[in-house]
Amino acid sequence: MDGAGSSPRVAFFGLLGSGNLGNHGSLDAMLAFVRARHPDAEISCVCAGPEELERQYGIPSVAITWYQAHGPGRSRLDSVARKAFGKVADVVRMPRLLRRYDVVIVPGMGVFETTLELRPWGWPYALFLMSLSARLTGAKSAFVNVGANVARERSLRWLFTGAARLASYRSYRDDYSRDAMRQMGLDTSRDEVYPDLAFALPEPTPVSSGRPQRTVGLGVMAYHGTNADRARADEIYAAYTAKIVEFARWLVDAGYRIRLVTGDPSDQSVVEAVFDDLRRTRPDLVEERLIGEQAESLGELMEQLAGVDVVVASRYHNVLSALKLSKPTISISYGTKSDIVMEQMRLAEFRQPIQSLDVARLIEQFRALEARAATVVPAMRAKNAEYAESLERQYDVLSAALFGAGTGSHVAVDIEQGE
Known part of the structure; x- marks a missing residue:
């Protein structure tokens, strides 16, 4: 943090504001954590859709990339030129942007996954540039309960592992994701696994349709x-x-x-x-x-x-x-x-x-x-209770690793100087 007693400046980073409900669910969970455990924190967002995110959440937001901030050109050729210029401009823009923050959190999401269409110089490049810029400007960066799989393309593997290696904190939403990062060359020996952040969201009150049909x-x-x-x-x-x-x-x-x-x-x-x-x-x-x-x-x-x-x-x-x-x-x-x-x-x-x-x-x-509904539902409820307890324990770890707060018997996971 900048000084004793100063409010931590926290940015959430990700493909947010684009309408993907899963991504927003992860943001909701992390927002609740920061607001409950660190109510003095100043919260912002660096995201794909800053205008939409500000509308929905009322959080000050800026675009991840220069191209997102300035928009496409009037022709296809102009747009291609703008994209190319933006990749270079972001090398300067991203560090200037992240020096405003003490903590940058990537909340959940499949940020290291290739299960859908993905190009290296889009999201993976932005993710790597974020981690590098955070390291250069002294901000702590955290990948919290993220998803991953082994990328086939060498460029994707390099960008993913490079982004993760520069982070101050890493955790995954399942063993498969952690193992995938290990197979791609990352030392994950100090990384932990916790449930997906969606399991931390409040459960709505059950409702009845009032109709006989199921x-x-x-x-x-x-x-x-x-x-x-x-x-x-x-x-x-x-x-x-x-x-x-x-x-x-x-x-x-x-x-x-x-x-x-x-x-x-x-x-x-x-x-x-x-x-x-x-x-x-x-x-x-x-x-x-x-x-x-x-x-x-x-x-x-x-x-x-x-x-x-x-x-x-x-x-x-x-x-x-x-x-x-x-x-x-x-x-x-x-x-x-x-x-x-x-x-x-x-x-x-x-x-x-x-x-x-x-x-x-x-x-x-x-x-x-x-x-079999009558037998599967009780088992699901028991597993949900287990997940909720695990996520509460992680909040103690996160507070220590990112905000320097005490955690009692819990050990902080801080790999900032470890690799």
């Missing part, structure tokens, strides 16, 4: 595959969407109500596909059986899911929110992270890979899960 939360996403699938992206999206539409039609025919939930603005295209199909094929049922309200936060999404009986979801944080609420859940998984959390909740048999989704099997899994 309600299914159907979480959808605009899935186009990974970096390796770019040539087939449209084909992958069309195949996934068609299967979701087919399953939704089956649910309606079987007498269920459907609450469609999303996690990113891009997912709305799949919601519209489901509505369009049912308006055409089941026009007399669509208004009564289909709900498609958008949520602005992970907390709002959890409020929506509080009123459903079973959840079938694709996006990781849709699955996570359902598990947090102890809802019987099926995961249509696009990454190992979803498989891990389903295994931890003892629901491993109720999942499918997204690229080989089989609707007939999904229906079988759905029926089996409903039949």
